[in-house]
Each structure stands twice: as C-alpha cells, then as structure tokens.
Amino acid sequence: MFRLASTITIIRRVLLVVLILLLLPHYIGRWSTNKGWGINDPLQALKADGGIMTEIPIGQSFKIDDDTFTAETVYVTSKQILMTYTYRVKQTHNAWSFPAMSLKLVTPDGQQLDSRDAGSHGTSSGSRGYIAYSLPDLPVDHATIVYDWYDRKAQLDISLVKAGEGE
Numbered sequence: 001m002f003r004l005a006s007t008i009t010i011i012r013r014v015l016l017v018v019l020i021l022l023l024l025p026h027y028i029g030r031w032s033t034n035k036g037w038g039i040n041d042p043l044q045a046l047k048a049d050g051g052i053m054t055e056i057p058i059g060q061s062f063k064i065d066d067d068t069f070t071a072e073t074v075y076v077t078s079k080q081i082l083m084t085y086t087y088r089v090k091q092t093h094n095a096w097s098f099p100a101m102s103l104k105l106v107t108p109d110g111q112q113l114d115s116r117d118a119g120s121h122g123t124s125s126g127s128r129g130y131i132a133y134s135l136p137d138l139p140v141d142h143a144t145i146v147y148d149w150y151d152r153k154a155q156l157d158i159s160l161v162k163a164g165e166g167e
Contacts (some may be wrong), residue, residue: 042082042119042130046075053077056161062147062154066090067126069098071145071156080116081105081133081160083145088126098127102149105133107140 046053054076061070068088075082083105087098100118107113113133120129136143141161147154 042084042117042132043075046077046080046082049077049079054161056159058083058156058158060156060158062156064147064152064154069147069154071158074158074160076160078135080135081113081143082130083133083158084128084130086126086128087120097122098129099149100129100131102147103131104146104148106144106146107136107138108142108144109138109140111136111138113143 056074056076058071058074061068063069067090070086070088072084072086075084083103085098085100085103098120100120101115103115105113105115113136115131115133117132118129120127142157142159145156145158
C-alpha cells in the first residue's frame with residue numbers, strides 16, 4: 001500500500017512538472033511580446049475596418065477625487081473614433097471601477113457622439129480601457145471629452161487631427 005501511494009505521488013509530480021514545462025514557453029511568449037490589449041484588442045478591430053487610421057496622441061489628464069483619468073490616444077477611422085484611456089486609483093483597496101459610459105464626446109457645434117463600444121481591464125493601480133464613438137455628422141478638427149458622473153464634472157479638449165493635417 002505504501003509503495004502504491006509513493007508511486008502515485010511520483011507520477012503526479014512528474015505530470016505536474018511536464019505540464020508546467022509545456023505551458024511555460026506560451027506564457028513567457030505572451031508576457032514578452034504582447035504588451036497590448038489581449039483578446040479584446042480594439043486596435044485589431046480598427047485595422048479590420050480597413051481604410052486609413054489616424055493615431056493622435058493626447059496624454060491629457062484630469063483628477064477625479066484622488067484618482068487620475070488620462071486620455072491616452074485617439075484613433076480616427078472612416079467609421080468611428082476610438083479613445084484609449086488609463087484610470088489610476090490612489091487607494092488600491094475598496095476602489096471603484098471607472099464608468100466608461102460617463103464620458104461623452106461633444107463636437108464644437110454641440111453634437112453629442114454616441115458611444116458604440118467600450119471595454120476595460122483592471123490593473124493593480126486602476127484600469128486601462130477604450131471607448132468607441134460614432135462619427136459626427138459634419139467633419140470636425142477637435143472635440144471635448146465631457147465627464148459627468150454624480151457630482152463630479154470635468155472636460156478635456158482634444159484634437160481630432162494630427163499637427164499639420166487639415167490645414
């Protein structure tokens with residue numbers, strides 16, 4: 001009986017080591033090469049839209065209580081406008097997730113663009129996400145991100161063209 005138990009223990013340990021060795025290259029490859037969004041990569045969807053994609057770095061922030069929202073990059077295609085963001089929380093326990101639908105994109109003529117899609121994933125210091133908006137009725141060169149959630153309000157003016165374009 002003792003011999004059977006020790007044989008099963010050895011088989012389990014060998015099997016565990018073999019499985020770890022099989023999976024290790026997969027995870028090392030993901031950690032070293034894929035610094036993107038993972039399975040739900042919004043940039044892959046933009047590339048699938050076809051046509052020209054304009055990438056506009058924003059890098060502007062505003063405070064929400066003790067936390068910081070940063071509009072990272074805006075991507076403009078012939079079908080949509082996509083904004084990526086990071087949300088950094090100061091406290092790491094009992095923190096609330098960022099409500100992406102609290103952000104509205106408003107054009108200079110007052111048109112509020114509908115958000116078509118949004119997603120985020122949590123990190124140890126907050127979250128990283130994206131929001132996709134429909135295109136405005138008329139071409140615009142800038143818009144305003146309006147944050148309005150309960151008693152918190154903020155605005156960021158962002159450009160929708162790269163420097164030198166649209167002039």
